[in-house]
Amino acid sequence: xxxxxxxxxxxxxxxxxxxxxxxxxxxxxxxxxxxxxxxxxxxxxxxxxxxxxxxxxxxxxxxxxxxxxxxxxxxxxxxxxxxxxxxxxxxxxxxxxxxxxxxxxxxxxxxxxxxxxxxxxxxxxxxxxxxxxxxxxxxxxxxxxxxxxxxxxxxxxxxxxxxxxxxxxxxxxxxxxxxxxxxxxxxxxxxxxxxxxxxxxx
Numbered sequence: 001x002x003x004x005x006x007x008x009x010x011x012x013x014x015x016x017x018x019x020x021x022x023x024x025x026x027x028x029x030x031x032x033x034x035x036x037x038x039x040x041x042x043x044x045x046x047x048x049x050x051x052x053x054x055x056x057x058x059x060x061x062x063x064x065x066x067x068x069x070x071x072x073x074x075x076x077x078x079x080x081x082x083x084x085x086x087x088x089x090x091x092x093x094x095x096x097x098x099x100x101x102x103x104x105x106x107x108x109x110x111x112x113x114x115x116x117x118x119x120x121x122x123x124x125x126x127x128x129x130x131x132x133x134x135x136x137x138x139x140x141x142x143x144x145x146x147x148x149x150x151x152x153x154x155x156x157x158x159x160x161x162x163x164x165x166x167x168x169x170x171x172x173x174x175x176x177x178x179x180x181x182x183x184x185x186x187x188x189x190x191x192x193x194x195x196x197x198x199x200x201x202x
């Protein structure tokens with residue numbers, strides 16, 4: 001999880017886990033990339049899998065393999081992957097790309113718990129709970145990345161926050177499969193972390 005690649009939190013495809021191979025505590029995961037063309041990727045390139053930056057070891061046009069460490073398995077939802085699991089995929093940002101979401105590192109800060117899903121016309125309002133130590137980085141109208149998806153925070157109350165999911169987001173991600181009680185990968189806004197760092201050094 002020590003890459004310098006950046007992502008935008010705009011999911012490019014939903015892939016499917018094809019195989020999971022244990023390797024001395026770590027695993028090697030094989031993923032079909034769905035309709036995401038990987039022909040411009042090479043072994044050693046990064047890819048975000050449900051918000052977790054991984055290094056592709058083997059790549060072809062429609063699938064890749066990556067190693068996932070014990071630490072990543074324990075700190076993210078990747079430890080719960082099974083063969084057939086669907087995952088949000090995003091290739092790293094290139095310098096010429098437009099940023100449609102916000103800058104995302106692919107380093108998960110913690111797991112959020114989905115507390116409620118409420119219909120709002122064709123959209124959905126979600127409420128999630130965060131670990132207490134992350135709540136200070138979440139602000140209304142700020143950005144947050146959940147399972148690799150860049151979202152705008154609607155409201156914050158203590159360690160709980162709400163987001164609004166439009167039909168498009170529900171349709172092009174794994175979010176339509178999530179249920180109350182599920183845990184999701186959360187990366188807080190990098191800018192919030194930098195601001196705290198600057199204040200701490202005053």
